[in-house]
């Protein structure tokens with residue numbers, strides 16, 4: 001009885017302080033990427049049925065796939081949709097952007113669009129098109145009365161160079177386009193989307209790191225960064241983005257993790273067991289945020305299926321499900337199990353690029 005009393009008072013206090021709201025909402029923070037580079041995937045209507053039956057409330061589509069968008073209508077599943085790299089130069093034309101929005105967004109009034117990601121890991125000369133394209137898509141959405149849909153771009157972790165978050169910088173090449181990109185995001189209240197893969201950082205430098213730092217299973221601090229203690233590479237990578245932004249005098253642009261995951265086969269430490277450990281720990285972890293930003297992190301798991309049209313080897317093995325819809329491993333997508341502790345130390349090397357999801 002006494003215990004109940006205390007619990008109840010704490011609950012009321014939490015309500016008063018308004019902090020309770022962040023607890024139950026955390027399950028909404030996880031989405032799953034729906035990559036389509038497979039010749040043997042189920043039809044979109046079946047796939048969206050799997051999202052529903054697994055309680056997945058958000059999806060990332062790499063392009064405005066008609067069948068997927070039709071299946072998503074009326075489901076309430078939040079959609080992050082890509083304007084793929086090959087339409088970027090077209091979108092620098094105002095009229096082309098209006099017609100893209102007309103055909104791919106306005107055409108689906110019962111779809112709950114949350115974000116449009118203009119470009120995915122755009123690099124080189126094409127990066128000059130990101131901001132003009134984002135501006136045109138933003139204006140076109142506004143004009144269509146859809147200004148609540150945020151326009152952003154998805155970047156590779158490879159654009160941030162760091163050992164510990166406080167020392168993070170955007171690469172020399174990325175600095176050129178990230179300045180204007182961040183200015184646009186700040187002005188429009190949109191987040192930056194980043195594809196963050198502790199697995200890749202680990203796999204490219206296994207000698208420099210204990211796998212537990214990448215798997216969220218280190219029992220202790222691995223990287224001490226001033227007053228901030230990092231026990232996992234995911235947090236360090238997210239905070240590296242925030243610190244790199246700070247060096248460009250940008251604050252208040254949140255980071256959304258637009259891809260992360262762990263492969264289950266054909267790579268260093270790529271097993272169903274490790275993939276399950278990473279993804280389950282991730283789901284349980286993101287609600288509490290990072291040492292520098294302790295609030296829930298919107299995150300999209302990569303990916304729904306193993307995709308046989310990606311590069312041979314590890315790239316084909318990032319799925320939660322096989323194309324025959326059987327799970328690769330058992331995972332609680334709504335996040336109810338506690339993370340399990342295990343191992344320890346080393347430092348994060350420069351992140352490595354990953355292979356791109358295409359439409």
Ligand SMILES: *[C@@H]1O[C@H](CO)[C@@H](O)[C@H](O)[C@H]1NC(C)=O
Pocket residue numbers: 086087090096
């Ligand atoms: C780009 O625009 C041109 C001219 O309007 C059009 O012919 C072409 O199909 C567009 N490309 C894409 C990928 O949408």
Ligand SMILES: *[C@@H]1O[C@H](CO)[C@@H](O)[C@H](O)[C@H]1NC(C)=O
Pocket residue numbers: 167168169247
């Ligand atoms: C990061 O950038 C800052 C400011 O431009 C510079 O002072 C610092 O030396 C850079 N750090 C590294 C590790 O390159």
Ligand SMILES: *[C@@H]1O[C@H](CO)[C@@H](O)[C@H](O)[C@H]1NC(C)=O
Pocket residue numbers: 210211212342343344345
């Ligand atoms: C990683 O850390 C764990 C626990 O701290 C330890 O048992 C394991 O031997 C370490 N692995 C390597 C390769 O050092």
